[in-house]
Amino acid sequence: MKITLKVWRQKNRDSKGAFKTYQVDHASPDMSFLEMIDVLNTDLIKKGEESIAFDHDCREGICGMCSMYINGHPHGPLQTTTCQLHMRSFKDGETITVEPWRAKAFPVVKDLVVDRSAFDRIQQAGGYVSVNTGGVPDANEIPIPKIVADEAFDAAACIGCGACVAACKNASAMLFVGAKVSQLALLPQGKPERKQRAERMVAQMDAEGFGSCTNTGACEAECPKGISVTNIARLNREYLGAMLTSYQVEVGGGE
Amino acid sequence: MIFLNDQGVTFTHWGHFMGTNPIIRTLEIGLIIGFLAHIVQGLLLWRANHAARPVKYGVAKKPAGTWYSRSMGLLGTLLLLFLILHTVHFWIPNRANQFIHGEELPLYQMMFEIFSNPWIVLIYVVGCISLFWHLLHGFASAFQSLGLNHQKYNGIISFVGIAFSVIVPLIFSLMPIAIYFEWIN
Ligand code: SF4
């Protein structure tokens, strides 16, 4: 296959980037999109040019690193990650445009690499269950209905790739945060901290500069893990409930 | 009520009720405040959401989801234009007259005068069509945003939402249309 690639090149955070056009003459339809870029990068290095920087790690669709906005869609035309996208999804001779995620909260670091640490900070704000010391509980000690366990499992499938933010016209992170809040709010282990979790994760999300959800549903259609917007409704419910009833009462005076 | 075609007897009776009943007049103030809050909040949301993506994409394909769910600002603006026109035609002169002379205006007769202009009828109809799309997204969206939806009730929410967004704008827009085409006289 012959492919024309228009790739966003940007030296660093502060420089102004631009599209640059490259020719890939020997792409196999069985290559993954990342492998195709590997081939191009090898060529560039041989020519003494700087290779294209992009994020990747597992290359099997589980780490969520391979963020690329391909031909107007996060992770390209299919609902997968870029590493699981193959060149057979494109036509011979096609021109493919590759851009980094665009969001204020995801600044471009270099070329196609963006800084997604905003997601980490949201997780650190409350996306956990505190485990205190004590005996190891028996695995089946707490009964959980199968249907609830399945819901939680589906939400837990989120790999934090950020495609939801990239796809959303408001660059909103509600699908990600919805998934992270849901997976714990549904289970008994997550219940004790659910109120402060919802409040703190939403506060952190807002502080990071993500937009607000206007329910257009673009995120759900692009999420490689099929996370449903029902998780956003659950997040809204958790958050409103927490706002109205949380225990965090600030007491003034005392001195 | 105008569709009863009784020379406006029923219409004028209820128009008088709406214009003088203290409960309705209080609700009217609530409605105005609600509208203003909705507009201001919508504009703030629009600004914040634009700021969340300072650099736009080079290639943007049509995203999944409906066009009207992405066009609430546009639809709302069309709706606002209609609303301004409508209040200038009826509500403002009527309330002003009530305030100054203590009398209501003959709204039924005014309708026939105003809706004899095809352009005004057209703007009213466009306003009602915008209202249809605005509600079609807005109704179900509000439930989602409040987290008030549930697998068991989603069907009924979407049914009521669709019915509401069809019926209300349809009846609104039938008023100027019926008068313009003299189905009512
Ligand atoms: S919700 Fe889906 S699109 Fe968003 S970060 Fe998680 S896996 Fe990626």
Ligand code: FES
């Ligand atoms: S490289 Fe890990 S998901 Fe694509």
